[in-house]
Amino acid sequence: MRPIIGITMGDAAGVGPEIIAKALADESTFKIGRPVVIGDATIMERAVDITETELNVVSVSTVDECVFEPGTIEVIDLRLLTEGVSFGQVSEAAGNAAFRYVERAVELAKAKKINAICTAPLNKEAMQKAGHLYPGHTEILAELTGTTDFSMMLSAPNLKVIHLTTHVGLRKAIDTINPERTYKVISLAHETLAAAGNKQPKIAVCGINPHAGENGLFGEGEEEEKLVPAIEKARGEGIDVEGPYPADTLFFRAARGDFDIVVACYHDQGHVPIKVMGLEAGVNITVGLKGGIVRTSVDHGTAFDIAGKNIADERSLLAAYRDAVELAPK
Known part of the structure; x- marks a missing residue:
């Protein structure tokens, strides 16, 4: 059984959408799991254009609509950023959207619609500017799941x-x-x-x-x-x-x-x-979340300085996705 992995899009002003597009252009992601992006379809379409990956972006409302076919990026489309955002700029709208993507991912995980969560990077300043006063993903996930006792796991080959x-x-x-x-x-x-x-x-x-x-x-x-x-x-x-x-x-x-x-x-x-094993291969994992929810993440930030330039490296996201597949409850 290939687990369903919900990939949150992260801050749209950063490299998250780009590395998602590059990662999902790799057909091996579909051989081991079933990926669905939680974000904004218009932003993912822009990322596909920038990365020249020739993927078809499909907007869906529920996981049940997904077919998980290589060559397609299916997006649980929250339609929060229809006006777009500028690359490399701290944006209240993007910060709020990044939080909402994680919120929806937790809802889907609680409902057993996805088997694990894989997160692209968010920007703490943008998120807090939008009124979501958290240090990062871990604290968001802990509060949304009602978890008080958790731990950080790191993974490399x-x-x-x-x-x-x-x-x-x-x-x-x-x-x-x-x-x-x-x-x-x-x-x-x-x-x-x-x-x-x-x-x-x-x-x-x-x-x-x-x-x-x-x-x-x-x-x-x-x-x-x-x-x-x-x-x-x-x-x-x-x-x-x-x-x-x-x-x-x-x-x-x-x-x-x-x-x-x-x-x-x-x-x-x-x-x-x-x-030491390699920055591009490191994965940050949150364990102990209530409900057995597993979350993996890239081990880097939003990289505002290179966003939109098609030079972001997707290998950490691929590693995070593979770990989400491996650690998803069987």
Whole structure:
């Protein structure tokens, strides 16, 4: 079964529509999944013209109208930007539209009309100018689904990482980590991969200190206090989890295939290995959303400086789409 993936168009003044057009010109997207764009058909028609992809844009009102044929971009057409927007300009209209696309995608996911959400980039300034005061996609999705406990997962070829903490300073990150949070993230990693078809994923947890503390030589016992109780609890419930292991060798082992996913303790510990794998291949994934909704995203912004010039690289969107197909609940 090819899952239905709802692709939100993002900010129309940025590169989102262009990279969607380029990605859907690749027939492999239809072989592995069934894509439907949630946005504005007129904007997608402009993107097709700019990218010279010779795709046929079809405006639809419901997913049930879609036929998912290669050579066609079917758009759940919200008709919010019929007047168009200028490339590279912060626009209240585009910011509002980008929010509404995500809102509709969540509605469709809740109704089981789509199996996963893949998001093109939005512009935070434009969205907030329109009165939608969110830092980004994750917070929008959390509120729309009523979720309070979620996590960021990053994916690159041969490596998946999920985080205990993300956008906080290092000292606060260490203070924030506790056995409850560690257990929750281990469980989210297990549940997400199990729902995608890997019934017994192998999970490894990074240490906080160099050499994972090396039996108390480094740090102040953070591994034993904050990580080990959660690992033992999860293991007692049948989850295949190991660690804590030294981060300087763990990511190599995971990329080699020893583990399906790594639990990172803080932002850079998890992000650096993914970025090293290649910026164009990185995918940002939100896991733990209520209803089992999976959201994947490109790992870049709206790129206002190159929007409309047909030079935007679609590889991150293709990677995000493929991960949405892989992680969509089976």
